Amino acid sequence: MLSFIFRRLLQSVFVLLAVSLIAFSLFRFVGDPVAQMVGQETSIEDQEKLRERLGLNDPITTQYARFVGNLSKGEFGFSYRTRQPVSEMIISRMAATLELGTVSLLISLLVGIPAGIYTALKRGGVLANVLLVTTLIGISVPTFVIGIFLIYLFGVELGWLPTFGRGETVPIGWWQTSFLTLDGWRSLLLPAITLGVFQLTLTMRLVRAEMQDVLKTDYIKFAMARGINYRSLYLNHAFRNTLVPVITIIGLQLGGIIAFSIVTESVFQWPGMGLLFLDSIRYVDIPVMSVYLVVIALMFVAINLLVDILYFAIDPRVRLHSAHE
């Protein structure tokens, strides 16, 4: 177990180093950092002095080592556009994105898993077919169109819910939460549904496919023949054996949620990291772009590591396999 996790950790470190190399080359080679920092009137000599002071004349390897060192200390440099420290900008927006992501993941799982089990068990039933057709729409309609129509229906026509921003937030330390106010929840609802719908359809289709596969196996037929009651058969025998692929997909979904939060945040003007990244692309704000990249990579690596450890806890075959190696 420990050696398995250790190997995974080592791999993660390599991935992070590779991403930081991309982020570094972005920062160093896309546009000239000095030209971005000084005005038109600065003389060539002053520019050279600044270059020397920033260490941009050092060997590339030294610069990269310093870049990684700064990253690990949490010093992310300054934005070209707002001149604020990038770390502050990211942290102030992280709460918004993480809260949005958590709620949409919960929507996706709490609705998707039961719906998947139901459609697998009631093949050909009316409700099951309705659900399946709905998922086809969910896969084909782009996230931003779903968002727009939710805004139109609930925001414009019915006027029930706010259509942009986070509403009222309550600070807990540096974390601005919208979980504690009614207004915050109301603002959260539409973006979370928008972000959750696509993931929900994926969850549902996957759970359904896996359940159908498992239900065909001999041990389920045997359990049926033994006369185990259906509820326990479906949940304890069948569903538990679908968990490994389902957990893989949840891991991938977290990634998808982080990526698609960029789109959702843009539709709802949700002040999260995605909106920040989008602005940094529009205004070619390289430091923000490269730091966002590193932060996202860190999240992905953490998620993948967590998923691997969960395999270990859930699937005895993985444990046996790694013990043999």
Add this chain to the structure above:
Amino acid sequence: MFANWRRIARENEFLYLFLHNRVAQFAALISLLCLSGAALAPWIAPTNPYDIASIDIMDSLVAPAWSDEGDERFLLGTDDQGRDLFSAILYGTRLSLLVGLLSIGFASVLGVSVGLMAGYLGGAFDAIVMRIADVQLSLPAILTALLIDGIARGVLPTDQHDNLMIVVLTVAIGLSLWVNFARTARASTLVERNKEYVQACEIMGMHPLRIMLTHILPNIMGPILVILTVDLAVAVLLEATLSFLGVGVPANQPSLGTLIRIGTEYMFSGEWWIVIFPSAMLITMIVAINILGDFLRDVLNPRLR
């Protein structure tokens, strides 16, 4: 050299199954309509939305022809600049499909050649390329496309942006989708390369390139075709999303995503048609392509038959 290709075309029951599947036929018809509408846009569109001289700002925000405030010149109404929405949608579809097809072409050529080589040659090339593919696969395509788009904006001079945006988009979307092709091609090649016909070719001393292109490639086309169709929908969606986010095609050449973005600004004041019609067009197109993709997968996947 073409004998293998001809055999593949004759032997599968693709045509038979297609003629017995109403849903797939309908989806193919819709896709064909979208494709011809896009290809023939300059000839069938009533006005040219790129021609500034033909646009009259007085005609802006006209409702669709059948409503009370409609104007019979504009079937689906006009947008904020007085462009005929029907024409704009035709041209937008043209641009969306163009970027989608180009980027899928780019992704498939890159991915299939890399996958073929990785599967056939193996060794260090295989290990390195597939490692890269694994890392990229853990990043969603939209993130990769956004990132490449952002880098291109930084590298290219500002005045060139509008001219090069189509190329940048194609490369960005293509580079974010090649992994699927590479993995599929590699997996199928690994199966084929141990078969006797490949060994026979090797014994005859054929050049590896010839074995790969004329003998292995025809035999792995099935799964690649499926990915091609499914990912075409993904590519069109990616283009629409990037344009919607305002980092896609330049504003003077509206694609479907751009039209939808413009439409959202007017949605609150009651001008619903600018957002509804382009969205409907986009969704119809993607649903049709997805259904075709599902059909292809069912036909070409031997496990399901």
